[in-house]
Amino acid sequence: MAIASGSHIGIIGGGQLGRMLAMAAARIGYKTMILDPAEGSPAFEVADKHIVAKYDDPEALKQLAEACFVITYEFENVDVSAVEALESRLPCRPGSNALATSQDRLVEKTFFNDLGIETAPFKDISSRDDLVNALDEFGGKGILKTRRLGYDGKGQVRVNRDDKASIEEAVDLAENTSCILEGFVPFEREVSVIAARSPSGKIAIFDLAENIHKDGILFSSTIPAQATEATQNNARTIADKVLRSLEYVGILAIEFFLLEDGSLLVNEFAPRVHNSGHWTEAACTVSQFEQHIRAITDQPLGNPDRHSNCVMQNLLGDDVNQAPRILEMPQTMLHLYGKEEARDGRKMGHFTKISPIKAD
Ligand code: AMP
Numbered sequence: 624m625a626i627a628s629g630s631h632i633g634i635i636g637g638g639q640l641g642r643m644l645a646m647a648a649a650r651i652g653y654k655t656m657i658l659d660p661a662e663g664s665p666a667f668e669v670a671d672k673h674i675v676a677k678y679d680d681p682e683a684l685k686q687l688a689e690a691c692f693v694i695t696y697e698f699e700n701v702d703v704s705a706v707e708a709l710e711s712r713l714p715c716r717p718g719s720n721a722l723a724t725s726q727d728r729l730v731e732k733t734f735f736n737d738l739g740i741e742t743a744p745f746k747d748i749s750s751r752d753d754l755v756n757a758l759d760e761f762g763g764k765g766i767l768k769t770r771r772l773g774y775d776g777k778g779q780v781r782v783n784r785d786d787k788a789s790i791e792e793a794v795d796l797a798e799n800t801s802c803i804l805e806g807f808v809p810f811e812r813e814v815s816v817i818a819a820r821s822p823s824g825k826i827a828i829f830d831l832a833e834n835i836h837k838d839g840i841l842f843s844s845t846i847p848a849q850a851t852e853a854t855q856n857n858a859r860t861i862a863d864k865v866l867r868s869l870e871y872v873g874i875l876a877i878e879f880f881l882l883e884d885g886s887l888l889v890n891e892f893a894p895r896v897h898n899s900g901h902w903t904e905a906a907c908t909v910s911q912f913e914q915h916i917r918a919i920t921d922q923p924l925g926n927p928d929r930h931s932n933c934v935m936q937n938l939l940g941d942d943v944n945q946a947p948r949i950l951e952m953p954q955t956m957l958h959l960y961g962k963e964e965a966r967d968g969r970k971m972g973h974f975t976k977i978s979p980i981k982a983d
Contacts, residue, residue: 817875
Protein backbone atom coordinates (compact mmCIF):
# COMPACT_ATOMS: atom_id res chain seq x y z
CA MET A 624 0.00 0.00 0.00
CA ALA A 625 1.31 3.45 -0.86
CA ILE A 626 2.65 5.58 1.98
CA ALA A 627 0.26 8.50 2.57
CA SER A 628 1.12 11.88 1.10
CA GLY A 629 2.60 14.23 3.71
CA SER A 630 4.30 11.38 5.62
CA HIS A 631 7.96 11.58 6.58
CA ILE A 632 10.68 9.60 4.81
CA GLY A 633 13.85 9.04 6.85
CA ILE A 634 17.11 9.48 4.93
CA ILE A 635 20.41 8.32 6.43
CA GLY A 636 23.06 10.66 5.02
CA GLY A 637 22.75 14.39 4.29
CA GLY A 638 25.13 14.88 1.37
CA GLN A 639 24.17 15.89 -2.16
CA LEU A 640 22.34 12.63 -2.84
CA GLY A 641 20.23 13.03 0.32
CA ARG A 642 19.59 16.62 -0.72
CA MET A 643 18.36 15.67 -4.19
CA LEU A 644 16.21 12.87 -2.72
CA ALA A 645 14.65 15.34 -0.26
CA MET A 646 13.91 17.82 -3.06
CA ALA A 647 12.27 15.08 -5.17
CA ALA A 648 10.26 13.87 -2.18
CA ALA A 649 8.96 17.38 -1.47
CA ARG A 650 7.89 17.78 -5.12
CA ILE A 651 5.65 14.72 -4.97
CA GLY A 652 4.17 15.44 -1.55
CA TYR A 653 6.44 13.82 1.05
CA LYS A 654 8.41 15.30 3.92
CA THR A 655 11.90 14.16 4.84
CA MET A 656 13.91 13.77 8.03
CA ILE A 657 17.68 13.56 7.48
CA LEU A 658 20.26 11.96 9.78
CA ASP A 659 23.86 13.15 9.42
CA PRO A 660 26.67 13.83 11.91
CA ALA A 661 27.81 17.02 10.14
CA GLU A 662 26.22 20.34 11.09
CA GLY A 663 25.17 22.22 7.95
CA SER A 664 24.91 19.08 5.76
CA PRO A 665 23.75 19.92 2.21
CA ALA A 666 20.43 18.07 2.64
CA PHE A 667 19.41 19.88 5.82
CA GLU A 668 18.40 23.11 4.10
CA VAL A 669 15.86 21.35 1.86
CA ALA A 670 14.43 18.86 4.40
CA ASP A 671 11.57 19.31 6.85
CA LYS A 672 13.57 17.98 9.82
CA HIS A 673 17.07 16.80 10.57
CA ILE A 674 19.02 15.09 13.33
CA VAL A 675 22.71 15.78 13.91
CA ALA A 676 24.10 12.47 15.20
CA LYS A 677 26.26 9.55 14.13
CA TYR A 678 24.68 7.30 11.50
CA ASP A 679 24.50 4.39 13.96
CA ASP A 680 23.45 6.40 17.04
CA PRO A 681 20.68 4.23 18.59
CA GLU A 682 18.75 7.20 20.01
CA ALA A 683 18.82 9.03 16.66
CA LEU A 684 17.72 5.90 14.78
CA LYS A 685 14.88 5.43 17.26
CA GLN A 686 13.77 9.01 16.65
CA LEU A 687 13.91 8.43 12.89
CA ALA A 688 11.90 5.20 13.17
CA GLU A 689 9.23 6.91 15.31
CA ALA A 690 8.76 9.87 12.98
CA CYS A 691 9.00 8.13 9.59
CA PHE A 692 7.07 5.57 7.56
CA VAL A 693 10.03 4.33 5.53
CA ILE A 694 13.82 4.66 5.82
CA THR A 695 16.32 4.94 2.99
CA TYR A 696 20.00 5.89 2.62
CA GLU A 697 22.19 7.94 0.37
CA PHE A 698 25.35 5.83 0.84
CA GLU A 699 26.12 2.13 1.05
CA ASN A 700 28.30 2.01 4.14
CA VAL A 701 25.44 2.31 6.59
CA ASP A 702 25.84 -0.10 9.51
CA VAL A 703 24.00 -3.28 8.48
CA SER A 704 23.08 -4.31 12.03
CA ALA A 705 21.54 -0.87 12.66
CA VAL A 706 19.41 -1.29 9.53
CA GLU A 707 18.45 -4.83 10.54
CA ALA A 708 17.23 -3.47 13.87
CA LEU A 709 15.21 -0.77 12.09
CA GLU A 710 13.76 -3.30 9.64
CA SER A 711 11.91 -5.02 12.44
CA ARG A 712 9.98 -1.78 13.05
CA LEU A 713 9.37 -0.24 9.62
CA PRO A 714 10.27 -0.75 5.95
CA CYS A 715 13.92 0.03 5.11
CA ARG A 716 14.31 0.33 1.36
CA PRO A 717 16.53 -1.00 -0.11
CA GLY A 718 16.88 -3.70 2.54
CA SER A 719 19.84 -4.78 4.64
CA ASN A 720 20.55 -7.74 2.30
CA ALA A 721 21.42 -5.34 -0.55
CA LEU A 722 23.57 -3.23 1.77
CA ALA A 723 25.46 -6.26 3.10
CA THR A 724 26.07 -7.57 -0.42
CA SER A 725 27.43 -4.28 -1.72
CA GLN A 726 29.64 -3.49 1.29
CA ASP A 727 32.17 -6.27 0.68
CA ARG A 728 33.73 -6.61 -2.77
CA LEU A 729 34.34 -10.33 -2.28
CA VAL A 730 30.71 -11.01 -1.33
CA GLU A 731 29.50 -8.70 -4.12
CA LYS A 732 31.54 -10.33 -6.88
CA THR A 733 30.65 -13.82 -5.66
CA PHE A 734 26.97 -12.79 -5.67
CA PHE A 735 27.22 -11.68 -9.32
CA ASN A 736 29.08 -14.82 -10.43
CA ASP A 737 26.54 -17.04 -8.63
CA LEU A 738 23.82 -15.37 -10.73
CA GLY A 739 25.82 -16.20 -13.88
CA ILE A 740 26.85 -12.52 -14.31
CA GLU A 741 30.47 -12.03 -15.31
CA THR A 742 32.95 -9.81 -13.45
CA ALA A 743 36.71 -9.29 -13.71
CA PRO A 744 38.53 -12.35 -12.35
CA PHE A 745 39.26 -11.87 -8.63
CA LYS A 746 41.00 -13.54 -5.69
CA ASP A 747 40.89 -12.99 -1.94
CA ILE A 748 44.36 -11.72 -0.90
CA SER A 749 45.93 -11.62 2.55
CA SER A 750 49.64 -12.34 1.94
CA ARG A 751 52.52 -11.80 -0.49
CA ASP A 752 52.14 -15.39 -1.74
CA ASP A 753 48.43 -14.87 -2.46
CA LEU A 754 49.30 -11.72 -4.42
CA VAL A 755 52.13 -13.23 -6.44
CA ASN A 756 50.08 -16.32 -7.35
CA ALA A 757 47.02 -14.28 -8.33
CA LEU A 758 49.13 -11.91 -10.43
CA ASP A 759 50.57 -14.90 -12.31
CA GLU A 760 47.07 -16.19 -12.91
CA PHE A 761 45.86 -12.77 -14.20
CA GLY A 762 48.73 -12.25 -16.67
CA GLY A 763 50.90 -10.05 -14.42
CA LYS A 764 48.55 -7.05 -14.00
CA GLY A 765 45.79 -6.30 -11.57
CA ILE A 766 44.17 -3.89 -9.14
CA LEU A 767 44.30 -4.59 -5.43
CA LYS A 768 41.17 -3.24 -3.74
CA THR A 769 40.16 -3.19 -0.08
CA ARG A 770 37.12 -5.44 0.39
CA ARG A 771 35.34 -2.73 2.37
CA LEU A 772 35.02 1.05 2.42
CA GLY A 773 36.66 1.84 -0.92
CA TYR A 774 35.01 4.42 -3.16
CA ASP A 775 35.97 6.77 -5.99
CA GLY A 776 39.20 4.77 -6.53
CA LYS A 777 40.27 5.06 -2.87
CA GLY A 778 41.81 2.00 -1.16
CA GLN A 779 43.24 0.70 -4.45
CA VAL A 780 46.70 -0.12 -5.76
CA ARG A 781 47.47 -0.81 -9.42
CA VAL A 782 49.89 -3.72 -9.41
CA ASN A 783 52.24 -4.90 -12.11
CA ARG A 784 54.43 -8.01 -11.72
CA ASP A 785 57.38 -6.08 -13.20
CA ASP A 786 57.01 -3.04 -10.94
CA LYS A 787 58.51 -3.93 -7.54
CA ALA A 788 57.30 -0.74 -5.83
CA SER A 789 53.70 -1.51 -6.80
CA ILE A 790 54.04 -5.01 -5.34
CA GLU A 791 55.44 -3.69 -2.05
CA GLU A 792 52.66 -1.12 -1.80
CA ALA A 793 50.06 -3.81 -2.48
CA VAL A 794 51.57 -6.28 0.04
CA ASP A 795 51.56 -3.55 2.65
CA LEU A 796 47.86 -2.86 2.04
CA ALA A 797 46.87 -6.55 1.85
CA GLU A 798 48.68 -7.47 5.09
CA ASN A 799 46.81 -4.74 6.97
CA THR A 800 43.32 -4.83 5.44
CA SER A 801 41.20 -7.54 3.82
CA CYS A 802 41.66 -7.16 0.06
CA ILE A 803 40.92 -8.73 -3.28
CA LEU A 804 43.03 -8.62 -6.41
CA GLU A 805 41.10 -8.08 -9.62
CA GLY A 806 42.58 -8.93 -12.99
CA PHE A 807 43.21 -5.78 -15.04
CA VAL A 808 40.37 -5.38 -17.55
CA PRO A 809 41.39 -3.82 -20.89
CA PHE A 810 37.97 -2.22 -21.30
CA GLU A 811 36.94 -0.03 -24.21
CA ARG A 812 34.45 2.06 -22.24
CA GLU A 813 32.79 2.29 -18.84
CA VAL A 814 29.01 2.28 -18.77
CA SER A 815 26.35 2.14 -16.08
CA VAL A 816 22.69 1.45 -15.73
CA ILE A 817 20.24 2.88 -13.20
CA ALA A 818 17.18 0.75 -12.48
CA ALA A 819 14.26 0.75 -10.06
CA ARG A 820 12.01 -1.91 -8.56
CA SER A 821 8.78 -1.34 -6.64
CA PRO A 822 7.59 -3.39 -3.63
CA SER A 823 5.21 -5.32 -5.91
CA GLY A 824 8.02 -6.22 -8.33
CA LYS A 825 7.52 -3.66 -11.13
CA ILE A 826 10.80 -2.72 -12.78
CA ALA A 827 11.82 0.42 -14.72
CA ILE A 828 15.28 0.81 -16.24
CA PHE A 829 16.90 4.02 -17.50
CA ASP A 830 19.08 4.06 -20.62
CA LEU A 831 22.73 3.08 -20.45
CA ALA A 832 25.13 5.94 -19.63
CA GLU A 833 28.73 6.11 -20.84
CA ASN A 834 31.02 7.37 -18.09
CA ILE A 835 34.44 8.95 -18.05
CA HIS A 836 36.38 8.86 -14.77
CA LYS A 837 39.34 11.05 -13.89
CA ASP A 838 41.52 10.07 -10.92
CA GLY A 839 38.88 7.48 -10.00
CA ILE A 840 36.09 10.11 -9.76
CA LEU A 841 33.25 10.40 -12.27
CA PHE A 842 33.89 13.28 -14.67
CA SER A 843 31.06 12.96 -17.20
CA SER A 844 28.16 10.79 -18.33
CA THR A 845 27.00 10.78 -21.95
CA ILE A 846 23.66 9.40 -23.11
CA PRO A 847 23.24 7.53 -25.39
CA ALA A 848 26.29 5.38 -24.68
CA GLN A 849 28.22 4.08 -27.64
CA ALA A 850 26.97 0.52 -27.31
CA THR A 851 25.01 -1.83 -29.58
CA GLU A 852 21.36 -2.65 -28.97
CA ALA A 853 22.49 -6.15 -27.87
CA THR A 854 24.84 -4.68 -25.23
CA GLN A 855 22.12 -2.33 -23.98
CA ASN A 856 19.70 -5.24 -23.70
CA ASN A 857 22.31 -7.25 -21.86
CA ALA A 858 22.75 -4.44 -19.31
CA ARG A 859 18.98 -4.33 -18.80
CA THR A 860 18.80 -8.11 -18.37
CA ILE A 861 21.57 -8.00 -15.75
CA ALA A 862 19.86 -5.15 -13.85
CA ASP A 863 16.56 -7.04 -13.95
CA LYS A 864 18.19 -10.21 -12.58
CA VAL A 865 19.95 -8.35 -9.74
CA LEU A 866 16.81 -6.44 -8.71
CA ARG A 867 14.73 -9.61 -8.59
CA SER A 868 17.26 -11.75 -6.79
CA LEU A 869 17.69 -9.17 -4.00
CA GLU A 870 13.90 -8.49 -3.89
CA TYR A 871 15.18 -4.96 -4.13
CA VAL A 872 13.07 -1.83 -3.60
CA GLY A 873 14.33 1.54 -4.84
CA ILE A 874 17.01 2.68 -7.26
CA LEU A 875 20.08 0.57 -7.90
CA ALA A 876 23.11 1.47 -10.03
CA ILE A 877 25.35 -1.06 -11.77
CA GLU A 878 28.73 -0.05 -13.23
CA PHE A 879 30.18 -2.12 -16.07
CA PHE A 880 33.30 -2.46 -18.16
CA LEU A 881 32.38 -2.66 -21.87
CA LEU A 882 34.85 -4.82 -23.79
CA GLU A 883 35.83 -4.51 -27.44
CA ASP A 884 33.60 -7.45 -28.45
CA GLY A 885 30.54 -5.74 -26.93
CA SER A 886 30.38 -7.93 -23.83
CA LEU A 887 29.94 -6.51 -20.33
CA LEU A 888 31.72 -7.27 -17.06
CA VAL A 889 30.13 -5.91 -13.90
CA ASN A 890 32.50 -3.74 -11.85
CA GLU A 891 30.21 -3.01 -8.91
CA PHE A 892 26.74 -2.01 -7.84
CA ALA A 893 25.51 0.74 -5.54
CA PRO A 894 22.24 0.26 -3.58
CA ARG A 895 21.30 3.91 -3.98
CA VAL A 896 20.89 6.79 -6.40
CA HIS A 897 24.16 7.33 -8.23
CA ASN A 898 26.23 10.14 -9.73
CA SER A 899 26.03 8.47 -13.17
CA GLY A 900 22.23 8.85 -12.98
CA HIS A 901 22.15 12.62 -12.41
CA TRP A 902 21.46 13.14 -16.13
CA THR A 903 17.93 11.74 -15.61
CA GLU A 904 16.78 14.96 -13.90
CA ALA A 905 17.33 16.91 -17.14
CA ALA A 906 16.65 14.29 -19.84
CA CYS A 907 13.68 12.27 -18.45
CA THR A 908 10.32 13.33 -17.04
CA VAL A 909 11.00 11.35 -13.86
CA SER A 910 14.53 11.58 -12.41
CA GLN A 911 16.35 8.79 -10.57
CA PHE A 912 15.63 10.71 -7.34
CA GLU A 913 11.88 10.88 -7.90
CA GLN A 914 11.87 7.27 -9.11
CA HIS A 915 13.54 6.19 -5.86
CA ILE A 916 11.00 8.10 -3.78
CA ARG A 917 8.15 6.63 -5.86
CA ALA A 918 9.54 3.10 -5.38
CA ILE A 919 10.11 3.31 -1.62
CA THR A 920 6.70 4.90 -0.97
CA ASP A 921 5.01 2.29 -3.19
CA GLN A 922 3.72 4.84 -5.68
CA PRO A 923 3.60 3.97 -9.41
CA LEU A 924 7.04 4.02 -11.05
CA GLY A 925 7.55 6.70 -13.70
CA ASN A 926 8.36 6.04 -17.35
CA PRO A 927 12.19 5.91 -17.62
CA ASP A 928 12.33 6.86 -21.33
CA ARG A 929 14.48 9.88 -22.11
CA HIS A 930 13.19 12.82 -24.14
CA SER A 931 16.71 14.12 -24.86
CA ASN A 932 20.24 13.04 -25.44
CA CYS A 933 22.57 14.67 -22.96
CA VAL A 934 25.95 15.09 -21.34
CA MET A 935 26.24 15.48 -17.56
CA GLN A 936 29.46 16.87 -16.15
CA ASN A 937 30.53 17.10 -12.51
CA LEU A 938 31.78 20.33 -10.97
CA LEU A 939 34.65 19.34 -8.68
CA GLY A 940 36.34 21.79 -6.31
CA ASP A 941 36.99 25.13 -8.02
CA ASP A 942 35.02 24.04 -11.13
CA VAL A 943 32.06 25.48 -9.26
CA ASN A 944 33.33 28.93 -10.22
CA GLN A 945 32.14 28.12 -13.75
CA ALA A 946 28.52 28.35 -12.58
CA PRO A 947 27.85 31.85 -14.05
CA ARG A 948 29.12 30.69 -17.46
CA ILE A 949 27.02 27.50 -17.28
CA LEU A 950 23.92 29.55 -16.54
CA GLU A 951 24.44 31.24 -19.91
CA MET A 952 24.62 27.95 -21.82
CA PRO A 953 21.46 27.04 -23.80
CA GLN A 954 19.47 23.90 -22.87
CA THR A 955 21.62 23.34 -19.79
CA MET A 956 20.48 22.52 -16.29
CA LEU A 957 22.76 23.56 -13.42
CA HIS A 958 22.55 21.86 -10.06
CA LEU A 959 24.67 23.08 -7.13
CA TYR A 960 24.80 21.22 -3.82
CA GLY A 961 25.03 24.17 -1.42
CA LYS A 962 28.47 23.21 -0.07
CA GLU A 963 30.46 26.11 1.29
CA GLU A 964 34.04 24.91 0.99
CA ALA A 965 35.24 24.02 -2.54
CA ARG A 966 37.97 21.57 -1.52
CA ASP A 967 40.03 19.89 -4.25
CA GLY A 968 38.08 17.05 -5.89
CA ARG A 969 34.96 17.71 -3.76
CA LYS A 970 31.69 17.24 -5.63
CA MET A 971 30.19 20.76 -5.60
CA GLY A 972 27.54 20.38 -8.30
CA HIS A 973 26.93 19.20 -11.85
CA PHE A 974 25.36 20.39 -15.06
CA THR A 975 23.54 18.60 -17.83
CA LYS A 976 23.31 19.85 -21.41
CA ILE A 977 20.43 18.30 -23.30
CA SER A 978 19.73 17.82 -27.04
CA PRO A 979 16.03 17.01 -27.38
CA ILE A 980 15.20 13.97 -29.51
CA LYS A 981 12.82 15.18 -32.24
CA ALA A 982 9.60 13.17 -32.58
CA ASP A 983 9.01 11.99 -36.20
P1 AMP B 1 36.07 1.22 -8.51
O1 AMP B 1 36.34 1.93 -7.23
O2 AMP B 1 36.07 -0.27 -8.39
O3 AMP B 1 34.83 1.72 -9.19
O4 AMP B 1 37.28 1.61 -9.50
C1 AMP B 1 37.53 2.94 -9.90
C2 AMP B 1 37.97 2.98 -11.36
O5 AMP B 1 39.19 2.21 -11.54
C3 AMP B 1 36.99 2.33 -12.34
O6 AMP B 1 35.99 3.24 -12.71
C4 AMP B 1 37.91 1.96 -13.50
O7 AMP B 1 38.20 3.10 -14.29
C5 AMP B 1 39.18 1.53 -12.80
N1 AMP B 1 39.15 0.06 -12.54
C6 AMP B 1 38.60 -0.54 -11.46
N2 AMP B 1 38.74 -1.88 -11.52
C7 AMP B 1 39.40 -2.15 -12.66
C8 AMP B 1 39.85 -3.36 -13.29
N3 AMP B 1 39.65 -4.57 -12.74
N4 AMP B 1 40.50 -3.25 -14.49
C9 AMP B 1 40.73 -2.03 -15.05
N5 AMP B 1 40.33 -0.86 -14.51
C10 AMP B 1 39.68 -0.89 -13.33
